[in-house]
Amino acid sequence: MGMHKHGCHELVYYVKGSGRTRIGERDYEYREDDYALIPADTPHDERHVMPTEVLCLGFVTSREPPLPEGVYPAKRSGDRSNASEPILPLLLKMAKEMRNKDEAYADMLDLLTSELVLLLRRRLHGGTPADAEDKFRYALNYMDEHFHQKIDFQALAAMAGYSLDRYRHLFKEQTGLSPGRYVLDKRIAHARALLRGTWRSVSEIAADCGFASDSQFCSLFRRETGMSPGTYRKQGEA
Template sequence: MEARLDFLFPVAHEPGNDVTLHRHGCHELVYYLKGSGRTRIGDRDYEYREDDYALIRPGTFHDERHAAPTEVLCLGFAPLRESALPEGVFSDRRPKDGEGAHDPLLPLLLGMAKEMKNKDEDYAGMLDLLTSQLVLTLRRRRLTGGSPTYAEDKFRYAINYMNENFHRRIDFGSLAAMAGYSLDRYRHLFKAETGASPGRYVLGRRIAHARTLLRETKRSISEIAADCGFASDSQFCSLFKRETGWSPGAYRKVNA
């Protein structure tokens, strides 16, 4: 055996239902089955989206902030010998150019979840065997270069800028020019990589911040609209209801 399974469970999060900083005494793998958002692992921030996975070493503080409804599979494990696994957020998708191709982790993880649910004879031993296979697979990816972290892709600067300046007017044309693309091409590539257009991505950040302010402060609707970058109270109320199904006032009453 190469590893022992410590825990395995699925969990779903809504935007605003964030995971605060915490750490484990074992390695953790968080597989993002659905959703998008951000996670801080140690002293680095990463974006995540569907079919990414995070690897966190024992003792590393990490959190999770959800920009869209997110479903994850959390797995804690302890390698039985020294294992220099990388830490960060990685893609489980096959590279489009075919370089560095690898078999996806998801079927293996779903097989583990099935063993855990069914609890057939010797399921604990089977889970440790599958965990060992997972660790060997992760080591092999490290030794062959693995897949690049999403945080280091060519859109990282733009995403960082949007995360820091979502409450301001953002000139997407300038961001496209700095990346060396026309605006139309940039929009297309950005959506292909992140699952959202630049405009939708910024709107998601504004709505997520508005949710937090509505829940955790007593600031007026007008103040929140301005703080989140909306042009007017009416625009804020209209877009908030379109995206969440609630008016800002109703959302505050339910979540106060």
């Protein structure tokens, strides 16, 4: 594969094979169970010494610190158990979601990609594997960024290492709210801002804030604010 580049970050997992790859200005060797990280718009190639099987993931992330380019082993040196980081299982889960395309599969892909990026940041910036508290904080951050989408609380709880009931209990302990209440508050706050700051239609705002329908949005907005979206907008004009 000759030199090329993408507008997104790329992770290439070498399932089988060996060879060399040039990323930017540097050459690397790769072997089975290595993975390459390639920043957006960085030229790279791939030259096979042995027949190579790869899994590739393109993704976008704006979080800091940036992921460093290079080729890394999925197995930690000096680890007597010879255990691999859970990178390949995450990629295989993504591939399964893309094949099956079940309901909300796109949201699940976002969740799995965010988990993968969190893992890579901790691994490559000298951190230890994420503990339960780190995973809990990640789940909270995920809600902050994806409140306008359908959120699978069961999947978030499992990612954090808890049952759904335990996760709800811990979430309320730390935030004072249930997960569902937390997301609804984010959606209503975003809807308020859009109603006062834009001329977008109620239907557009309902969809943008993650409500299933206009009627659901209007009903919940009235329940939470005491007025309809239209009345709320008109009061802001006064």
